[in-house]
Amino acid sequence: MPTTYRHRGAISLALFTAASLAACEREARRLNQQPPPGPPVTFVSQSPLQPGPTVVTDTAEGEFDDNAYNTSEGQTLYSQMNCSGCHSNGGGNMGPALMDDEWLYGSKPNQIFASIAEGRANGMPSWKYRLTNKQIWQLVAYVRSLSGLTPKGARPARSDHMMVSSPPNQTPNAKPRNSGLPGASQRP
Amino acid sequence: MHSAFDPASPQAHLIASLWWWMLGVGGTIWIIVIATMFYVSFTKHRHREPDDPQHVSEATHRRMERAVIAAGLVTVLVLTVFLGFDYSVGHALAQHPQRALTINVTGHQWWWEAEYEDPDPSKRITTANEIHVPVGQPVQFKLRAADVIHSFWVPNLNGKRDLIPGYVSSQWFRADTAGVYRGQCAEFCGLQHAKMALYIVAEPPAKFAAWMAAAAQSPPPPADSARLYGQRVFLSSGCAVCHTIGGTQAQAFVGPPLTHLKSRATIAAGTLTNTRANLMGWITNPQAIKPGVRMPAYPLTPLQLEALVDYLETLK
Amino acid sequence: MKRLRPAGNVAELPSVVFGSRSLMWWATLGFMVIEGWTLALLVTAYLYLRQNFEAWPPLRTPYPSLLIPTINLVIMLLSFFPAFMAAKRAKQLDTAGVKRWLVVLSLFALAILVIRWWELWAINTRWDTNAYGSAAWTIVGFHTSLLALDVADTLGLTLLFFVREMPARSFSDTSDNSFYWYFTVGIWIPVYLIVYVGPRIF
């Protein structure tokens, strides 16, 4: 009996510690980080079919996707950079919708990073000289939260605006489909 | 330069006089109560009753009754006078002027946007964190919040007023003494609540008019190639997606407008004096100075940075 | 310490009493005051938000339906009767009568709780549509939690009466349960009027 109890105690202690550590990461706000020296944007691949060496950035997925503060900063940037001008509040208009499960250029963080940083055909401008890497990763986290690709605990709730679409914390967890525009992968 | 004790407007004067009066009366009351406390506790006087704790003589009871009732009446009296004085001051402060220079102030996390109202939209001047006002003329502020609640407060000139999303509140004062008056956001507004200062620059009407005229102009285009390069850095890098510089393509209002950056005494909402070194330090890593501020540390090469600051220094 | 001197004897006093003499009645009253006051504050907030709108319900927001809420209101009013009867039988220490009326009351309670689900949707506006929807859902939702608690209390009491021998104190508890039922139903009447009928009036 006592051993079982001890085991149980140890397990619950471990679970508890794990939960707290997860919370630490999810709630962390790393405010004062020195920017990396060198050019503004790491070179990223546009598509797997690209000729030459494929360089994929380190995505630091957890630091952004599973972090409430970074996702929220991404949300702020989304409205400040007027992303809604084309993508609306995720519903899409001139640009494609961001809150559905369909992804023209891939739904992985580094793919979305590439879309934002390098821009895409049909009007998506390149942001790599206007935003920092960190800001783009924050946007990536927010964009992914819109379609339920990031951990639920880190997704934002409604914002103080008119309600036009359901907030990320209500979006069900989605399985993305990479549809691809006809011939999209051939474009540089 | 940042104190309610040092009023520079009739409004702040009224409040300060109310304060000194309340301090005098309140202080006197405090001294009387504490003196009474010492007297009743520590002196050997003849009214102390015998040992039986249940016993209080008729005479003593009457004296206690009289003393407590008298003290209660004095309290009521003092409070009534307090109330009267407060109402008169409040009434005076509530009289908003019929005609006044109107400035729309919007609180952002964590800076102040100020727009001088004018019927002609092209003449509206927008500036940040330093608000020039003419001496001797009433100035009316219309206060709005862009994100969370802030509070507009320049203690030398008037009390504070909250900026609340969904509301437009107003505040006014008339600066009677020329000077630079510091104020600071008074309602907790997040990470950099501590570094959200503003300055009211009160100057004689002629000087103020000159400032207005200058502020309405766009800065001259860059004169030499180094500064031209600086402008290019500004326009093609991240700066222009948030900031405005009059006469250029940079027309964003995410961050403070920089059209007349060098005419301001401080940067980063009153956090740093506006020197070349501070400007460079700020651009290099704002997060080290105001952790959490919305401006990112944008990676620039030393050459770009030099040229950018060269250019920014021309924005007088 | 002073010596103790007997000044009276309480051995002959009763040990089970009804109504405001009993402690449980006071606890129930306290609970009612707290919950009633919370509901009153929510209704005040609802009316406060009303001032932010030109129309009520707001533009492009449908009226709440009246049919289901009215049906449920009628059922709730009818349920006063079994509650009253259960309390009456309890005061007569009539175990069979209490059992009978508790079953009837339980059926009513369950029916009301089930219909409440459709009654919530009869608001016709989701809670996340606008502040009007939020306020209406919160008020009805909060009352639903009170109702659910009361239903659980009633069902639990009924169950206990059927599965075991109950001491005399349980009769007092039964009458307090009815007392709380009157409150739950009674407080619904103004809520019904404000949330469901109100938008058609103001």
Added chain:
Amino acid sequence: MQNHHEPVVPAGTALSDEDVAREAAALEEVWHGRSGFWGWLTSVDHKSIGKRYIVTAFAMFLAGGILAAMMRTQLMRPENTLLGPDRYNQIFTTHGTTMMFLFAVPIMTAMGTYFVPLMVGARSIAFPRANAFGYWTYFVGVVFLYVSLIANTGPDTGWFAYVPLSGPQYAPGHRVDVWAQVVTFTEIAALVAAVNIIVTTFKMRSPGMSLNRLPLFVWAQLVVSFMIVFAMPAVATGSTLMLAEDRAVNTHWFNPAEGGDALLWQHVFWFFGHPEVYIIFLPALGFITPIVETFARRKVFGYTALVMSNITTAFFAFGLWVHHMFATPIPELGQSLFTAASMLIAIPTGIQIFCWLATLWAGRPEFRVPLLFVLGFIFTFVNGGITGVMLASVAFDKQAHDTFFVVAHLHYVLIGGGVMPLFGAFYFWFPKITGRMLDETLGKVNFWLFLIGVNVAFFPMHVLGLEGMPRRVYTYLSSTGWGPLNLVSTIGAYVIALSVVVFLVNVIKSWIGGEAAGHNPWNSSGLEWATSSPPPPYNFVHVPVTTSRHPLWDTDVHLPVMTGLRSDRREVLITTTFDARPDHRHEDPEPSIWPLYLALCMGLTFIGSIFSPYLVLVGLGASLPGLLAWAWQSLNSHRGPDRVAAPDVLAETT
């Protein structure tokens, strides 16, 4: 039938020592729960619950104090980098939340839980298991807040969590959710304690203790319990419902774009928040009267005035909330009404102080530590009261609002009006709780360090505020010139810390080896001193009968008691609401694990609501068998026979 209802004491002979000892042994058998850890978990004894309540709440005072010391260290000099804004914001919010919700309110209700039954001469509290449930709920809140803080999820939007800063858009993550649910746990605990104290006071008073003989301590607890009943639902509405909903399920209570209103939060919060201050302050005033009476060796002057002051303060307290909102755009006429009300409330408070001063004047004061703390209270609190009247002025408040002036004011009021009397109460009642006296010399050191520390720490803040220093800043520029006064203030904070250390040393030392106290070490007059120290589980061998406001000072050589309560089951005497005539006997519940179980279910429900609606269902589902088991257990432990007084019948049942 009528005879034994009369509390008039017939002449007679005292019970023999053997009779009393035999009765005590029988009661001990019935009332003593299991010992050991299980016994501790299942205890429903209001003294045992009250004691752990007091200890937990005091631990929260220490935790909040440590956070305060960290803040003061950060603010010691301009542009200090010890704490960044992110940490600082969590710390100041947790400090405020701890002090208001986890220390001040709980410790006042804890004192009530422990002492009200003793003071009214009851064997138990009205609802012992609910009392235990309240404590455990509070304990869940305590653990939750501090685990969250350590896990970097400490709330960071201030203890009044203004929206929209605390709303879904500007407070990402779960930090504010933690705050909202911690408040929920305090609400539940406070409401349970309030109902318990009200019913205990109304129905369980010693025969003869009509309301006009009720001790002023109990009056204060009674009035405050009513305030809790009407104030806590407001914050429940605001935080547990509106704020949590806005954050979790996207309602629009506070979203102006969809018809919500940011000021609604302020109205709702301060409708609770202002009475909250008096919920802390009035029980503290309740401590003062017995201390003054005991050490001035004089019955208090103006019993009726003191009671009326309590009641009027409680009424006015609900009419002041807007004075926290003078800087918001609300109509000026409304504001002036609240100014008047805010000034009016100074009158009843003033009258209470005058009554105590009058009592001291007629008495023969003996300056033991509890009385020193009462004098310290007057010295500090009057200052805070006067700045309070100043802040009631709309014009002046617009300068002082949200600055360090307000910080100074609220600490003068809450430390002066709450903590000073509380320390006095600790020194006064520690012998009753533990059976040991606290050391007098250490007590005096404790007192003087505290008095000096509080004034050095908080007085300079008045000046800082008017020099323009807003509250809740994590740092300030050296050019502001606020450095020197902040340094002084920080030194004062360290002196307070030292004083608290002295107190802790005193408690530990005295608890282990202090001088034995005996029944009534201070020769005080209340019924709590009529039983042993610490009191037995059943409080009184026989329920005492009250013949005056000062039962133990009566010249009668004997203590009149009621006999006849059963000693073969836990039985308490219930009396009528106003006159306290014996009405019936009530069977008190046995120890139970279910209060703890249900509190954990509540914890799961409310903490779970942050993460997933399913956890709410799990929590509620788990609590249903708990409720059933709670009822089942009390049916099983029932010991008949009963005499039933129904309207229609009077029957004997088993």
